[in-house]
Structures are given as C-alpha cells and as structure tokens.
Amino acid sequence: MSESALLRIGELSKRSGVSPELLRAWERRYRLLEPTRSAGGLRLYSSADVQRVQAMQRYLAEGLAAAEAAALATRPLVEDRDASTAPAAARRELDAALSVFDEARAHRILDELLGAATLDSILSEVVVPYLHEVGERWERGETSVAQEHFATSVLRGRLLGLARGWDRGLGPRVLLACAPGERHDLGLLAFGLALRARGFRIFYLGADTPVDSVAGAARVVKPDFVVVSAVTAEPLRSAARELRELARHYRLCLGGAGAAEVEIGALTLTGDPVEEADRLTTLARTDAR
Amino acid sequence: MSESALLRIGELSKRSGVSPELLRAWERRYRLLEPTRSAGGLRLYSSADVQRVQAMQRYLAEGLAAAEAAALATRPLVEDRDASTAPAAARRELDAALSVFDEARAHRILDELLGAATLDSILSEVVVPYLHEVGERWERGETSVAQEHFATSVLRGRLLGLARGWDRGLGPRVLLACAPGERHDLGLLAFGLALRARGFRIFYLGADTPVDSVAGAARVVKPDFVVVSAVTAEPLRSAARELRELARHYRLCLGGAGAAEVEIGALTLTGDPVEEADRLTTLARTDAR
Amino acid sequence: MSESALLRIGELSKRSGVSPELLRAWERRYRLLEPTRSAGGLRLYSSADVQRVQAMQRYLAEGLAAAEAAALATRPLVEDRDASTAPAAARRELDAALSVFDEARAHRILDELLGAATLDSILSEVVVPYLHEVGERWERGETSVAQEHFATSVLRGRLLGLARGWDRGLGPRVLLACAPGERHDLGLLAFGLALRARGFRIFYLGADTPVDSVAGAARVVKPDFVVVSAVTAEPLRSAARELRELARHYRLCLGGAGAAEVEIGALTLTGDPVEEADRLTTLARTDAR
C-alpha cells in the first residue's frame, strides 16, 4: 500500500467506503482521526489514520457501538510482540528440556505458561503444535522412542492434573475415547480440557478403547456427546460398523486427523482442539433449545 | 460438598422420576428430604437430597417398605474412618467410585487418603492391590475395558501428579521403563514414587519402550540404576539378548511379576514396590560407601 | 474473540440469544450483570458479563431455576477454568475463602492447585506471597487474630500433610527450627518442602525452639545442615552466642527475613524458599564431590 502519502478526505472516503461527513463526525466525536492540514485547511490523512478507520470498521462489523469501536481503534496498538512470539519460544524451550530428559525444567516452563496464558492458548499454541512436531520428527526418525515416551508422560501428567474433577458440575456430558488400536491420547486429552473450560463434564477413557466398551460406558454415563478419536483413518475404518451402531443411540463425533477421511455420518472434529471445542459448544447451545 | 446448586421440586422430580407430590409426601412422612426454602417458600433441594432420593429408590426397588427404605436412605453413611481399617475400606470405595465413572468421588477418596496416610502405605495397601484386583477381574471378564481404562487414567493422573519434579535433587538416578510390548505402567510408576520418597532421582519412560531406546536415554541420563519391567515374562524374554547387553553397561534391574521367571543375571524386583524400593535403597547406600 | 470491548445491550442480546428485556430483568432481579454506563446512561457490558450470561444459560439448560442459576453464575467458581491455574487468582481465591473461615473451599482450591502446578510454584507464588500479605494486613490492623490463626492452621495442616515421610531416604539431612521466641513457622515449613522436593531429608522442629534443644536434636540426627530461622532479627540476635557455638559443630544456616541483619558467620538464606533451596542444593552437590 502507498506509504507516507497523505490523503484528502475524498480519497480516504473512497478507499474506506465511509462518507466524508461521517469521517468528520468520527473525528469530532471520538477523535478517531488526527489529520494534518494543508495550507488551505484541507484535511490530510496519514496511513495511521487509514488504519484507524479500518479498525473502526472492523469493530463496528463485530457489533460494537461506535463510541466503543472508536475507543478500541484509537488505543495504541503494542503488546503483540510478546503475546505472539512467547508461545513459539516456550515450545522451543519445552522441546529442548524434554529432549534431554530434564523434567524439572519442563515443569518450570509449564508453570510459567500456566501463570501467564490462558489454558486455551497453551493448548492450541504450545501443546498441540508440540505434539505435531514430535510426531513429524518421529516419522523422519529424528526422535527416539524414549524421548517421545518421556515427553508424552510428562505432558500427560500435567494435563491429567489440570483435568482433576472435570466430571463435576452441570454442563453437558461428553464421553471421550481413542479408537481401538489408537495409542495417541494426548490430543484427545487437550480437547477434553478445552471442553471443560467451556463447562462440559468430561468422562475420559483414554487410548485404545474397544467400541463396545465405549457403548457400555455410555450406558452408565448417559453422555450428551460421545467422541471417538484417532490420528489415522485406519482405526476408525476398522470400527466403522460398530461406530455407526453407536451413532444410532448417541450423538457421535469423530475426532483427530483420522476422522477427516472417514464417512459414517457423524460430526467430524478434525481441527484444533480449542476451535472444535467452540464448535461443540455452539452445537450444544442450540441443542438445548 | 459439591457445588451448591439448589433444585426446585420440579427439576428434582424430572431427574429422579418421582412425582412432586410423592416427594413432598416422603418429606412429610419420613423426613427423607430437608429442602431449604426460597424467600417465597418454594422448596430448594441440595445435592444431598438428590442422593437421598436415589438411595430411596434403590431400596424401594429392592422391595423394602417405604418407611424402611427411608430409614436406610436417611442414615448418615457411616464412614469407619479408623485409619487402621481404612486402606481396605478406601480400596472398596475407590473401586465403587471408579467402576461407575465417578471421578470426583474417586478424587475425594484419594485426597482423604493422601491427607491421612503416607504415600508408601497408599501405594502398597491401596493402589497396588487395587491394580491387582482390576487385573484379576479383567481376566475373569468381569470388568469392561472402559472401566479399566477409566480407572487407570484417573490413577495415572494422580500418580503422575505426585511424581512432578521427581528428577531433581541429589540422590542416585534411576531410569524406569516398561519392556517392549508391555502396556501396564502403573506398577512401575508406583515403584518410581516409592523410590522418589527415598530420595532417588527418577527418569520415567513409561509403557512399551524398545530396549535400544532405553539405552539411548541412559547415555543421556547416566543413571545409577536402570529398571525394565513387565507383568508377564514374555516381553522380557523376547528382549533378553538386548537386556543382557544393557546390563553390561548399567546396573540393570528387572521389575514386575514377569521378572520372576526370567534369568539374565540382573537383580529382580518382583515384589511390592515399596519393599523393593527399600531393597534398592539399602543397595544404593552400601554402594555409596 | 474480541478484546476488552464493551457491548451495548443489543449486541449482547444478539450474541447470547437472550432478549434485552430479560437481560435487564436478570440484572435487576439477581444482579447477574454489572454493566458500566455510558455518559448518557446506556449499559455497557464487559466480557465478564458475557461469560456470566453464558454460564447462566448453561445452568438454565440444566434445569435450575433462574434464581439458582444466577447465584451460581455470579459466583466466580474455582472450577471455572483459569481461576485455578493462575497463581495470582488462586491466591485471591484462597484469601477470600480463608478470610470467611471456609475451610472446605480453601482445600478445594489447594487441591486444584496441587493438581495443576508444581509444588515449587505453589510455594513461591501462592503460599509465601499469601503469608506476606497476611503479615502486612496484620500490621495495618486489617486482619483479626482469629482470621490469621485460622488461615495459618489450615495452611500448616496442608503443608504438614505434604511433608509426610520427608525424613526418609538417601539425601543430605537438614535440621530445621525456628529461633527461640519466633512463632512464624510456615515459611520454614515451605523451605523444608522445597528442600524435600530436591531430595533432602528433613527433620523439623517447628516454632520457638531453644538453641540448646536444636543442638540436642542435632547430636541424634547428625544433620548435614542446620537451619535456624526468624522473621525479625531480634530472636537471632538474642541467641547469637549459642548460635555461634552451634555453628562450630554443624553447618549452620540462618533463614527468614530476620537473618539479613545478623552477622554470626553463618550462611544466610533470606530470600524465596524455593530459590534458597536451589542454592543449598548446589552447595550440597559441590560438597559431595
């Protein structure tokens, strides 16, 4: 975009789609814009002004009142740097600690993260990406099983710790299990935590659970949703028939990367645990009506 | 106890399937329920009331007369909190809670135990016997995989929670891993905790770890002891050659019931985790001299 | 989603699906919402309000009466996500619970913390700061003796529970005692726990212990380190002569804020228990060589 070019009000209006009158009104009422003036008194807008107008429009589109939108749009934008690079840095540090079996350091890093960020962001920006990374390295033969086991065990301990008491309360019940043969349960655990943060009650069966066993648990727990997850499609395909039967009695969702390629008429939750938790939340909300 | 959600009579009726009139009758006749009242006089039932109604229904289903059923349902559940008989009772309660997927109650029981007893005694008198019991029931086909998975997951979470940071300090280093193919890691975890309580530094790789991977980890960790464990003999036999090789470089111990029948010239730790931890402690102590 | 934006009632209504009239009714009747007002008197809702509305809807969907749902939704429950994980928040909650003598809630908070964080971080970011806070409030006369006693005894119980069996094992022995006249032992207790987490064996004599008594215990225990602690300098000064004598036979450390101003040729550990525990660990490690 053009850099330090100064725009007159007509041009700004054309670019932003906001009428000149309104631009002036925003300036007068909320001090949204701070144009310099030409010799003859014409307003000359800088690129900062352009950005503020765009921000203003975004906020308005979100439904904020003009006064509120303006307040946010004029707010000096900083912070970012920290918030955006911190997770990546934390992930690297975590990786370094875990790959040399330094559990204490890993815990220190996780402690700091838990103190500084929301659980959601830790899950989707540290834990899940880290798991992916480990998985890829594993495929490339760059990680030993021992390292992977160690890292997994440390993380599982932390996540299960955060999970304590996640079956209490009043929200909808969700029964979670990995498909038979599936050993990777941490993603599902992360999903469970994200759901918990949204008020669901979680019942967690963990890795490698036969479908009939899930059904048995469901009869006791009476869940509103049942989630069966797998990283590859194979475990889900093998169990397709049983899963369809399960879907007749319960609201079944298939989770994990493996769910993308399977078609058995159940909701698939393939993406980021936190986002998928949001989806399930809205689903549950509309259901409740 | 749990959250102070108070229900009105309609909701309690819906949840229990008992008509409001009957609920009021039970209250009037047997004082089964003790609802508080709203400002306007509506009954507000606590979770204790909910439980009493459920108990009442169970007793009625057993064929007791209403008066009898109510008498039993209102009786405060006597907890023989006697510390000496506690472990057995706690195990039973834990079992009951976990087999109906009641995680919150399981945690309460474990919390009380941790508050009242030493970790050693909890491990050797509650956790380990409980694991055995589950194993046996599993062999007799009395437990579903789901129940076993659920129970295991809850316990693993607690034990890993207690393990947090167990690699720090000054004691001898111990590297723990299950033999390749071995999936039962909780016994090994318990052993690790018992060792930790004696000052060892623990490095835990968990279930199903290839021996060469253990060796790789050992090169980094430089442990004073390496423990490889299995519940049956088979995984250890299959890996016998590699284990012998491992034993040439490290002080190797074989753990778990499977170790009893294997002969590869390593120290076998077949018994109770706590006792074996004591054995290893004296060994390490004499070593140090 | 959106940042610290303030919503007007229409937008909140659109987002939550609750009519403006009802939102106002909930505010009026249950004080569910606490909007700020614009200059002209329009309601401006924060994200906290949004969350309360969502919680309210969840509870309603569960079948609770509106009044009950609102009561639950207004009270920031511990179980609700990040409250439990962020140390600062946990400290506030703990404070709130203890200052109204709600022991059960305090225990719940501590349970969750123990599940979610490392003991180290709990000690240095919750327990110790909380003790400081109580101390300051006490000086300003804002806390009653009863509150302070209650809080102290609840915490002491928990910490002692964690301390169980901390004298066993292989690590260096540390004898801990408060100086004669010193009644504040919780900091020392926290220090002991941090040491224990690093593999030391702890022998704890508690508050107000005469120095010759410490010496007597030391003859039996044969500690590698003796730590005498006090919050103010006075108790240490009064006992200076005896302490010097003690330092001739044992490796003596002075702990607590009071140690800063005393000069008797012993290592002083004035800072955060966890950091000081780390210092002592490296000291012990180099010693061992």
Next chain:
DNA sequence: ATAGGTTTTGTCAAGCTTTTGTACAT
C-alpha cells in the same frame, strides 16, 4: 388427587432519552 392461592419468571408497553448516521446551511 384436587382445589384454590402464591411465587417465579419471561414478556410487553408507554413515555422518554441517548446515540449516531446523514443532511443542510453557511
């Protein structure tokens, strides 16, 4: 189980104010 009265809770209306985009005169 029914009858007759009460509480709770969502909804609506009337009358007035604030906010905000747009229009117009200078």
Next chain:
DNA sequence: ATGTACAAAAGCTTGACAAAACCTAT
C-alpha cells in the same frame, strides 16, 4: 470545511401481566 440540525435506531425506567411452577390443605 464547519457547525448545527434532525430523525431513525437503540436504550432506559417503571409498571404490569400471565403462564408455569409451587404451595397448603382437604
């Protein structure tokens, strides 16, 4: 370009109302 005016949309308060859910007592 500026300043004022204006009107539609959105909100505010007060008060009332009715259906659903509950109460007690017979």
